[in-house]
Amino acid sequence: MESALLKVFVAVANEKSISLGALSLGFTQSNVTLRIKQLEKTLGYSLFHRVPSGVILTKEGEKLYPMAIEIVKKVEEAQLKMKNITHQETLRIGSGQANAAIRLLPFMQKLNKKYPNMQIELYANANPQLMEHLLTYKLDVTFITGNPNHKDIVILNRFNDDMYLVDSKHKQSENCLIGYKVDSSHYKYLVNYTKEQGNLDFKSIIIENYEVMLGCVKAGMGKAFLSKKIVEKYGYTNDLNFTKIDNNDELETYLICRKDYIPMIGDYLKKMKLD
Known part of the structure; x- marks a missing residue:
């Protein structure tokens, strides 16, 4: 069973729609339909019921869903770790709008000066969406308002917003x-x-x-x-x-990452001064 097929399955299940799942993946609808059929053929079960509003999981699909999520996460985590195995090739950063207005530019400037060949990707949103993206390995680090107090999160740095x-x-x-x-x-x-x-x-x-x-x-x-x-x-x-x-004080800004995926430049981020 290919993890790529499971990734398509998860996207369609999350969106409850083949067309929206295709959009989220950047695939064509026909491509996604073909991959779902391929996965169903491999497993020997139908995974979705077709309904007027889109699709819903069959009982077999519901059983597969949590296992598929876990497999997709593990594969993505492995890919990220291998990609950055010798140096931090890419850093995906999340930030709220207030933090972006206050300190994101000097943060980026320091990173660019210290690691000129590192690719940087930015994602801006509110706390709940930032946490979700970090916990699902879509971000490497994120600035967040307030101490997250989460078992899977480690704090790299903290800043006072006055x-x-x-x-x-x-x-x-x-x-x-x-x-x-x-x-x-x-x-x-x-x-x-x-x-x-x-x-x-x-x-x-x-x-x-x-x-x-x-x-x-x-x-x-x-x-x-x-x-x-x-x-x-x-x-x-x-x-x-x-x-x-x-x-x-709970409104201080924290720079955080996952405990099981601390960036290779984590020590540098811990020492960075921005205030």
């Missing part, structure tokens, strides 16, 4: 919370803090652009919870009030 509640210096702020994403750790922390203060009637505005967010705060449209470094980067320091919220 977080503040910010509001307008020039206008009375509306009872509104402004965040980058709904599932952003910083925005969720601000929501919980606001509720703990007894304020339950606030509105929310989600803006996936820090410069626009800061402009809205300056205009009195609401408050935000941001790193002072982001405010300074976009030149809004003199337009905003800064209020330090106590006990927000």
Whole structure:
């Protein structure tokens, strides 16, 4: 049984669709259909039921699914380790948007200077997606907000983001919370803090652009919870009030990787200074 066929099977099972599975793999739909039929012929079982919305696993497919995931992960892990067996040829980095705005550029510059021949791949998203990609070997390292406290994760480095509640210096702020994403750790922390203060009637505005967010705060449209470094980067320091919220150490940024797949440049990453 070829691991490549199992990888196709897992992709289709995850997407519950042959066409979407093909899209996620970068294959044609006919290619994926052919490979699924090949796997079914090898096993002697049908693995999917065809339904109007796509496909669902048969009982045999459900039994195969967890074993297929494990095999695909192990094969990918082996390929990665062999690829980087003598030197770190590729480093796949994950980052949240706040970290990207604060320190990703100097991080990349240091890596490029130290390892000029190393290929770098970037992936940006929120904490849950970053953790998922790291745990499924789709990332080598990722910056994440807050200590992950996960049995399969090791911390390589940590950074302080100097977080503040910010509001307008020039206008009375509306009872509104402004965040980058709904599932952003910083925005969720601000929501919980606001509720703990007894304020339950606030509105929310989600803006996936820090410069626009800061402009809205300056205009009195609401408050935000941001790193002072982001405010300074976009030149809004003199337009905003800064209020330090106590006990927000859990919002430090951590550079993490899997315990069973520490990059060859792990020691360098542990010593790197960015703040």
